[in-house]
Amino acid sequence: MSLPRAPRGKPHEVWARRMSAARSAGEVVLELDNISLSFGGVKALTAISLDVREHEIRAIIGPNGAGKSSMLNVINGVYHPQQGTITFRGEVRRDMDTHKAAVQGIARTFQNIALFKGMSVLDNIMTGRNLKMHATFIEQAVYFGRARREELENRRKVEEVIDFLEIQHIRKTPVGKLPYGLQKRVELARALAAEPTLLLLDEPMAGMNVEEKQDMCRFVLDVNEQYGTTIVLIEHDMGVVMDISDRVVVLDYGKKIGDGTPEEVRTNKAVIDAYLGVAH
Amino acid sequence: MDERLDTFPRLMLEHASLRPNAPATREKYLGIWQTWTWGQVAEEVRALACGLAAQGFRRGMHLAIIGDNRPRLYWSMIAAQSLGGIAVPMYQDAPAAEFDYVLNDAEIVFAIVEDQEQVDKILEAAPKVPSLKHIYYDDPRGLRNYDGVTSVDRLREIGREYGLAHPDFYNDEVAKGRPGDVSIVLYTSGTTGKPKGVCQTHAAFIVSALGGCEFDKLDSHDSILSYLPMAWVGDHLFSYAQWLAGGFTINCPESGDTVMTDLREIGPTYYFAPPRVFENLLTQVMIRMEDASAIKRGLFRYFTGVARRCGAAMLDGKPVALGDRLLYALGNVLIYAPLRNVLGMSRIRVAYTAGAAIGPDLFRFYRSIGINLKQLYGSTETCAYVCLQPDRGVKFDTVGEPAPGVEIKIADGGEVLVRGPMLLKEYYKRPDATAESIDDEGFFHTGDAGLIDDSGQLKIIDRAKDVGRMSGGAMFAPNYIENKLKFFPHIKEAVAFGNGRDTVCAFVNIDMGSVGNWAERRGIAYAGYTDLAAKAEVYELIGECVEQVNAELAREGPLASSQVHRFIILHKELDPDDDELTRTRKVRRNFIAEKYGILIEALYSDRNVQHIETLVKFEDGRSGMVAADLRIAEANVFAAGAAREAA
Numbered sequence: 001m002s003l004p005r006a007p008r009g010k011p012h013e014v015w016a017r018r019m020s021a022a023r024s025a026g027e028v029v030l031e032l033d034n035i036s037l038s039f040g041g042v043k044a045l046t047a048i049s050l051d052v053r054e055h056e057i058r059a060i061i062g063p064n065g066a067g068k069s070s071m072l073n074v075i076n077g078v079y080h081p082q083q084g085t086i087t088f089r090g091e092v093r094r095d096m097d098t099h100k101a102a103v104q105g106i107a108r109t110f111q112n113i114a115l116f117k118g119m120s121v122l123d124n125i126m127t128g129r130n131l132k133m134h135a136t137f138i139e140q141a142v143y144f145g146r147a148r149r150e151e152l153e154n155r156r157k158v159e160e161v162i163d164f165l166e167i168q169h170i171r172k173t174p175v176g177k178l179p180y181g182l183q184k185r186v187e188l189a190r191a192l193a194a195e196p197t198l199l200l201l202d203e204p205m206a207g208m209n210v211e212e213k214q215d216m217c218r219f220v221l222d223v224n225e226q227y228g229t230t231i232v233l234i235e236h237d238m239g240v241v242m243d244i245s246d247r248v249v250v251l252d253y254g255k256k257i258g259d260g261t262p263e264e265v266r267t268n269k270a271v272i273d274a275y276l277g278v279a280h
Numbered sequence: 281m282d283e284r285l286d287t288f289p290r291l292m293l294e295h296a297s298l299r300p301n302a303p304a305t306r307e308k309y310l311g312i313w314q315t316w317t318w319g320q321v322a323e324e325v326r327a328l329a330c331g332l333a334a335q336g337f338r339r340g341m342h343l344a345i346i347g348d349n350r351p352r353l354y355w356s357m358i359a360a361q362s363l364g365g366i367a368v369p370m371y372q373d374a375p376a377a378e379f380d381y382v383l384n385d386a387e388i389v390f391a392i393v394e395d396q397e398q399v400d401k402i403l404e405a406a407p408k409v410p411s412l413k414h415i416y417y418d419d420p421r422g423l424r425n426y427d428g429v430t431s432v433d434r435l436r437e438i439g440r441e442y443g444l445a446h447p448d449f450y451n452d453e454v455a456k457g458r459p460g461d462v463s464i465v466l467y468t469s470g471t472t473g474k475p476k477g478v479c480q481t482h483a484a485f486i487v488s489a490l491g492g493c494e495f496d497k498l499d500s501h502d503s504i505l506s507y508l509p510m511a512w513v514g515d516h517l518f519s520y521a522q523w524l525a526g527g528f529t530i531n532c533p534e535s536g537d538t539v540m541t542d543l544r545e546i547g548p549t550y551y552f553a554p555p556r557v558f559e560n561l562l563t564q565v566m567i568r569m570e571d572a573s574a575i576k577r578g579l580f581r582y583f584t585g586v587a588r589r590c591g592a593a594m595l596d597g598k599p600v601a602l603g604d605r606l607l608y609a610l611g612n613v614l615i616y617a618p619l620r621n622v623l624g625m626s627r628i629r630v631a632y633t634a635g636a637a638i639g640p641d642l643f644r645f646y647r648s649i650g651i652n653l654k655q656l657y658g659s660t661e662t663c664a665y666v667c668l669q670p671d672r673g674v675k676f677d678t679v680g681e682p683a684p685g686v687e688i689k690i691a692d693g694g695e696v697l698v699r700g701p702m703l704l705k706e707y708y709k710r711p712d713a714t715a716e717s718i719d720d721e722g723f724f725h726t727g728d729a730g731l732i733d734d735s736g737q738l739k740i741i742d743r744a745k746d747v748g749r750m751s752g753g754a755m756f757a758p759n760y761i762e763n764k765l766k767f768f769p770h771i772k773e774a775v776a777f778g779n780g781r782d783t784v785c786a787f788v789n790i791d792m793g794s795v796g797n798w799a800e801r802r803g804i805a806y807a808g809y810t811d812l813a814a815k816a817e818v819y820e821l822i823g824e825c826v827e828q829v830n831a832e833l834a835r836e837g838p839l840a841s842s843q844v845h846r847f848i849i850l851h852k853e854l855d856p857d858d859d860e861l862t863r864t865r866k867v868r869r870n871f872i873a874e875k876y877g878i879l880i881e882a883l884y885s886d887r888n889v890q891h892i893e894t895l896v897k898f899e900d901g902r903s904g905m906v907a908a909d910l911r912i913a914e915a916n917v918f919a920a921g922a923a924r925e926a927a
Contacts, residue, residue, distance in 0.1 A: 155311075156310060159310035159311045159312075160310060162310075162311070163309070163310055164421070166535065168311070168534045168535050168537070168538050169534075169535060169537030169538045169541070171311065210900070211899065211900070214900065218422070221422075222421065222422050225422065225424055225425070226421065226422075226424070
């Protein structure tokens with residue numbers, strides 16, 4: 001799609017401004033220190049420390065049940081760890097709170113798609129703008145003043161995301177009618193609509209064919225590049241992880257067994273053992 | 281031709297001064313139709329032209345243009361022409377490997393492409409194209425870290441500065457243009473051999489465009505949807521030459537996938553599509569009707585029957601019985617008008633189809649529901665302008681009468697020869713090919729076999745080289761048979777064989793959407809195209825279609841011996857990426873005959889199963905083998921003339 005779509009809005013210029021801010025620094029935005037989480041007797045996470053730097057793509061990998069999704073849930077406040085501290089943007093806390101996490105710019109997608117099946121793609125993505133809506137119930141009912149301004153602004157933002165993820169053709173289609181790969185993309189769209197600074201993706205490519213995976217990879221990289229969004233990503237496809245991440249952390253049975261660049265992780269003995277098994 | 285208006289840039293400037301605030305171009309973006317007026321378009325073109333000049337683009341140079349239909353790509357054509365340059369639009373869906381031939385042949389130095397996808401492809405081809413120096417992209421997404429490419433925005437900025445420093449430059453350059461200058465090089469997709477660059481002048485396309493506008497009374501109030509490949513002569517005539525000649529509005533769809541929705545929103549008054557598009561539309565309608573409730577299905581069936589009986593005659597203004605008139609009026613309220621609305625064709629005054637022969641039944645269907653669909657005949661070498669069907673003089677089996685200013689002659693062998701101002705100047709750097717196709721009297725040899733009927737209208741039978749004889753001496757016109765087969769929504773593509781044989785046999789591609797839907801409703805499970813194509817039930821379904829075609833052929837005298845005796849449903853869809861279809865999706869008969877020789881052999885043997893392994897290319901450029909055991913089915917044939925009862 002082209003620039004300058006005169007005479008109305010020039011969203012690419014907005015992106016361009018954000019882009020120039022992006023990719024400049026690499027300071028730590030999120031730091032998890034010594035996190036332990038257990039459900040009754042089950043230890044989901046044991047003394048895990050990891051950090052996420054601004055603008056990077058950080059992958060979390062590990063076998064099934066390693067604690068990857070729990071890790072994401074700790075980051076956005078769904079689970080509250082029994083031990084450890086979380087530092088997000090300089091603020092040190094025992095645990096996160098879901099609402100506060102969202103307000104501070106954390107958005108996520110889910111391993112099992114969590115969309116409103118009966119609603120259109122557009123409406124689903126619009127729910128991602130929930131936090132940006134401040135008009136009162138009355139104002140919205142009469143669609144006047146602030147409500148109208150907000151609606152226009154939110155709709156425009158949503159349309160930018162629709163354009164970005166190339167889903168114009170399904171704008172008005174109910175989500176339940178869409179194939180799986182597209183639903184995943186709509187979920188990403190909803191997360192992006194919240195204009196996150198930190199995006200948590202829980203297996204964005206699971207169950208996709210090769211072509212859909214390639215598309216999704218490109219979108220993840222584009223989001224990272226264009227918006228400068230920091231991305232934490234869980235993924236099983238090693239090819240994908242090694243290709244697109246800047247740093248990878250490896251979990252196994254709730255413990256961290258490796259952390260570093262894809263190259264470092266690939267040659268890490270503990271990681272190889274965890275993935276390929278070890279002769280006893 | 282008005283002297284001031286004899287090149288495209290001058291036409292644009294004329295519209296900009298006559299009606300600066302009338303809409304010239306629209307594009308749907310962020311869900312909203314954005315409009316540029318003629319005044320704004322002139323400004324944009326000026327900036328692009330000055331930018332190109334500042335970067336070293338000179339008179340006579342070629343500008344490659346690659347991408348979907350985007351306003352700024354159309355504008356860059358005018359920009360290049362303003363400087364005395366020549367636009368070279370290229371097929372946007374071609375893989376990188378096919379880029380380098382055209383880029384080298386046209387000695388491209390400057391290229392304007394749409395987006396990251398096209399930039400990737402052109403950069404892949406670049407090492408083999410030493411002349412290529414400047415690449416500009418329209419959509420900046422994903423291109424931030426690319427070196428050596430520039431955004432069109434930057435080009436505009438450069439142009440604005442250059443324009444300020446040289447205020448008279450642009451108008452001087454436009455004034456230097458001559459109508460006899462080549463304005464565009466269109467590469468023919470080539471059913472045989474390497475593509476050839478067809479050089480057309482401003483004069484040729486403007487004459488053709490003005491002729492067409494006058495013929496159908498098109499003016500600045502019309503509106504069209506520009507969605508066909510920019511490299512195709514049809515799009516260049518309708519979305520560019522006629523746009524600038526008639527001064528109407530072109531509308532660029534949001535994306536390739538949204539064309540249907542955009543069509544409904546715009547409601548064009550003038551529409552152009554190859555038969556394939558009309559076929560697909562009808563297939564979709566039929567699929568949806570199958571899923572409709574019994575009452576709707578019944579109404580649809582009844583009133584399409586009424587329309588078939590009298591709809592076309594009503595459109596032609598012929599006398600129709602009062603009872604039928606009333607029924608048709610009722611049908612219009614209940615079925616035809618809503619159907620036209622769904623198809624986005626409520627406001628259409630004139631619709632054309634060209635590019636391939638259209639099945640008569642398909643053609644009749646659209647006319648019968650009140651859409652003024654007409655055929656035109658032409659080729660890249662003739663600016664797609666040779667014959668047009670006049671309103672009220674439309675016949676199903678002709679392509680119309682010679683367009684204003686065009687002379688037609690039928691050669692002894694049946695080949696159609698044409699002469700007129702719309703003919704190509706030459707094939708680029710191919711004097712041999714130019715000499716071969718234009719004879720001493722100035723007639724262009726079209727390569728189509730045809731005849732002129734009693735009313736002076738031209739009838740095209742087939743490609744001259746495709747028309748053959750069967751061993752019994754009867755005429756064999758493969759396209760004719762294939763078109764009949766393709767009218768069935770279940771059949772997407774067909775290839776008929778029979779030249780020099782005693783019977784006709786055919787390959788069939790099923791339509792995945794239509795047959796898939798049919799299978800679902802019957803609870804037939806399938807894993808994909810190959811699996812579905814091999815189902816016994818599907819063979820039965822297609823067998824019935826073939827049988828109906830045979831029944832029709834049996835009634836058509838000399839073609840009765842062209843009935844299809846045996847057929848195979850292919851295990852893969854014919855695909856331009858595998859060279860089986862051209863980019864405009866015409867079958868490459870000889871290539872297919874060679875590639876699937878083993879299957880043809882089996883068709884003409886008494887075998888019922890044939891194993892085949894085929895090389896296929898995937899969309900990411902990799903290739904692999906597909907193997908299958910294909911069943912060969914027999915179809916019932918009818919005695920000549922005796923089919924009426926059987927059908």
